[in-house]
Amino acid sequence: MPSTPRRILVDLCHPAHVHFFRNPIQLWREAGHEVYMAARDKDVALPLIREFGLDCQSMGASRSGIAGLARELIQRDLALFRFARQMKAEVITAIGGVFAAHAAFLSRIPAVVFYDTEIAKLQNAMTYPLASRVAVPRCYESWVPRRRELRYAGYHELSYLRPGRFQPDHGRALQAGLDATRPTFLLRLVAWTANHDLGDSGLSIQRAQQIVERLSAHGKVVISSETPLPDALREYQYTGMVSELHHLMAFCAGYFGESATMASESAVLGVPAVYAAHSPRGYTNEQESRYGLVRNVRQLDATSVLAACDWLLAQDQTTCEAARAKLLAETVDVAAFAADTVLAAAAAGR
Structure with a gap:
């Protein structure tokens, strides 16, 4: 993991994203990097963040329907862009990453997107071209921009449920x-x-x-x-x-x-x-x-x-x-892979 301290912004839009990034956040902080979190009020995301003792900036509630999602996209893109500028973030990362990719593009900093959902065709079309890196599992069955694509052996869920990261009680x-x-x-x-x-x-x-x-x-x-x-x-x-x-x-x-x-x-x-x-x-x-x-x-x-x-x-x-x-x-330590991938993007720049 690169040793130069970085300022990392993580956008958490769903409860599963909190789980995915929890261990990378710990790895970054243990290595001396500064980590900031923006959160979307979706399902139990905010309660989960609080239960894990993580601090975050709430960016408002999720919306539904085409009109609601379009309105949220504009409002949240701008809010995340302002937060990134305020925190002087050097890289933004997220799962799905539509807001992260847009905010990073406006801020002229790298965006690292992790994703595994092929059917989100509209979201991916709005995200992938603006992301610096798009990391997908080896089994991903849809389009990824060739020059931005990273494939790995594993699944998102191994970032927090792999032995050594999680011990069932x-x-x-x-x-x-x-x-x-x-x-x-x-x-x-x-x-x-x-x-x-x-x-x-x-x-x-x-x-x-x-x-x-x-x-x-x-x-x-x-x-x-x-x-x-x-x-x-x-x-x-x-x-x-x-x-x-x-x-x-x-x-x-x-x-x-x-x-x-x-x-x-x-x-x-x-x-x-x-x-x-x-x-x-x-x-x-x-x-x-x-x-x-x-x-x-x-x-x-x-x-x-x-x-x-x-x-x-x-x-x-x-x-x-x-x-x-x-x-x-047959799979890798996804938490370590995610942490290293984000830091490498921060070091490379936009």
Whole structure:
């Protein structure tokens, strides 16, 4: 890691981004670099930042819909540009990075974008040409500007869930809702308000109820949801701390949900996962074809969804642990890779 002190601005637009950058931030600060954070009020991002004891500058709440996202883009680009100038940042980094790339371009400093979501075509078209570096997993299945592209063996989730970066705690998992006497299954429902979710949709409430019914016959079900649950599902609501969810996940018997990120989190922890959504991801495709830890479900009818439940129930812990060992052996320390990549860009300049 380069030793010249740098002033780094990190733009955190989603809870998963907080997790991704937490360890790189620690590595930068331990090496004597100054790190500043801007945050977007999205889902549980701000509570998660507070739980980890990180300081940040809030840039306002996220918006939804085409008009709302367009208005947010203009307002947040300008706010982030002003913050970067105020902090005298030498580099801006983010996941997705549409605001970061624009603010960095206006500031004439490098922007390093990490991303893994191929379907965000409009966002990527607005971001990649203005970024100094675009770092994507080896399994990324879409366009990246050739001269700006960096590929690595790994997934975003390994930045914070790789052994040495994260140690699952059984006691904390129990406090977060793990059942000590029978298998626990985690179900994730999302709000479908992200820019890459426009025009997309997920599981119906009826389908979610069918999943709960099938999995409940074999253990306890915990639901993590971005939106309020209907009365019929409210008893399954996750009530633990946001920062404790990965401890619960690590000891679950399986994951089923609309979040590709959480499917990947489960996979790198050795927990079998079903990713149920219309939109594909290169990383969950690889985690299915290369390691067998994920099952991707694109048709959300009752037959397909219940067959995926049966697949999840049939998974063997020993086989999953072996698959995880193979995954870890074939991937890099993503936190260290991210930290080094940002510092290299800062040293190179725009």
